Amino acid sequence: MTETAPRPTLEAVAARAGVSRATVSRVVNGGDGVREPLVERVRKAVEELGYVPNQAARSLVTRRHDAVAVVVAEPETRVFADPFFALQLRGISKELTAHDNQLVLLLTEGRDDHARVARYLAGGHVDGALVFSLHLDDPLPGLIQRAGVPTVFGGRPGWSGDQRGVVYVDSDNRGGARDAVRHLVGLGRTRIAHITGALDQTSAVDRLDGYRDVMVDADPRLIVEGDFTPSGGERAMRELLARCPDLDAVFAANDLTAAGALRVLRESGRRVPEDVAVVGFDDMLPVAEQSDPPLTTVRQDIVEMGRLMARLLLRGLDRQAAAQGIGVAPSSVVLPTTLVRRTSA
Numbered sequence: 001m002t003e004t005a006p007r008p009t010l011e012a013v014a015a016r017a018g019v020s021r022a023t024v025s026r027v028v029n030g031g032d033g034v035r036e037p038l039v040e041r042v043r044k045a046v047e048e049l050g051y052v053p054n055q056a057a058r059s060l061v062t063r064r065h066d067a068v069a070v071v072v073a074e075p076e077t078r079v080f081a082d083p084f085f086a087l088q089l090r091g092i093s094k095e096l097t098a099h100d101n102q103l104v105l106l107l108t109e110g111r112d113d114h115a116r117v118a119r120y121l122a123g124g125h126v127d128g129a130l131v132f133s134l135h136l137d138d139p140l141p142g143l144i145q146r147a148g149v150p151t152v153f154g155g156r157p158g159w160s161g162d163q164r165g166v167v168y169v170d171s172d173n174r175g176g177a178r179d180a181v182r183h184l185v186g187l188g189r190t191r192i193a194h195i196t197g198a199l200d201q202t203s204a205v206d207r208l209d210g211y212r213d214v215m216v217d218a219d220p221r222l223i224v225e226g227d228f229t230p231s232g233g234e235r236a237m238r239e240l241l242a243r244c245p246d247l248d249a250v251f252a253a254n255d256l257t258a259a260g261a262l263r264v265l266r267e268s269g270r271r272v273p274e275d276v277a278v279v280g281f282d283d284m285l286p287v288a289e290q291s292d293p294p295l296t297t298v299r300q301d302i303v304e305m306g307r308l309m310a311r312l313l314l315r316g317l318d319r320q321a322a323a324q325g326i327g328v329a330p331s332s333v334v335l336p337t338t339l340v341r342r343t344s345a
Helices: 010-017 021-028 036-049 055-062 083-098 111-122 140-147 173-186 202-214 230-243 255-267 302-322
Strands: 067-072 102-107 128-132 151-154 167-171 192-196 223-225 249-252 277-282 296-299 333-335 338-340
Touching: 010 021, 010 036, 021 036, 067 083, 067 111, 067 302, 083 102, 083 302, 102 111, 111 140, 128 140, 128 302, 151 302, 167 173, 167 202, 167 302, 173 192, 173 202, 173 249, 173 277, 173 296, 173 338, 192 202, 192 230, 223 230, 230 249, 230 255, 249 255, 255 277, 302 333
Parallel strands: 067 102, 067 128, 128 151, 151 167, 167 333, 192 223, 192 249, 249 277, 277 296
Antiparallel strands: 296 338
16 A cells, blocks of 8 residues: 655745745635735745645535436436437536636436435535426426526426426427428428327427327327337337328437337338438437438537526525525526438428
8 A cells, every 4th residue: 555645725825825824725725815916925825735625624614515316317337328418428528627716417217316315415416407308297396396406407397286486408409390390391291290208208299299280180080109219210110101101201209219210111011201301309418420321300409408507507606695695596498409401301
């Protein structure tokens, strides 16, 4: 076992910079009232000595942990298999890193995990939480509210109860779905099917509503529920072909669903787009560009959604600190979507 050198202390930094310990503490913890020449001397001493602030002691001064919990209401098998979550986490991580905050990832598999997450958040380990992929019957919103943790949600809230003060970031799911279906109508398609996402999530409900906005008199048999996964897309596509073999277009609730549908169409001998045109949603490049054929889809900026979630949370925390807990909550944001045309439709 090797011996480690003692960590530099505030006193050592103060001695090297020729200032008081209190001055070093104010500079290290971001306080005001220190003249710029002294700030530079302290920063130089910190760098020379390799001083790292003790986070526990720093938290006592700043009342901040510089850590944010990211709660994904999905099992780990789903999170690590779906590139949507990787893109959203990338955006969150970029924004938190830029503000020297740590990301603490929490996944939920069942009711026991909900209780564990709630206890962790209530325990004062993090400054706030970013929560996404919620389902309508999920108890997390209520548990988080009782924990009293500042929170920004990914996706339009759909749970019952008081939603005043709820801040969220979402995409224009309904408008994007309308654009997708109008594009298919513009191609002359008349038997346009829709494979939904999991209908206990507001994004899937909004995309279904967008489809219905355009296909007002659609045959109910042309709508089959999926679950945002490739296997769900395969199952739904087989059901659609059995129900409505004369369908000539499919709007899938996301790119993974569309990828599954494309596989079944190929297996059944249907040509895309000649026989059946297909449009997805998300524009996740590893999926959309490598599909056969490349996928026409509705683009939402998933990375930017993650960045905005983190930005809104940090902005709210800064306002709270500035106003000694009376800060004005940031507003929710709905990002626009765009149709990206490739060769599947």
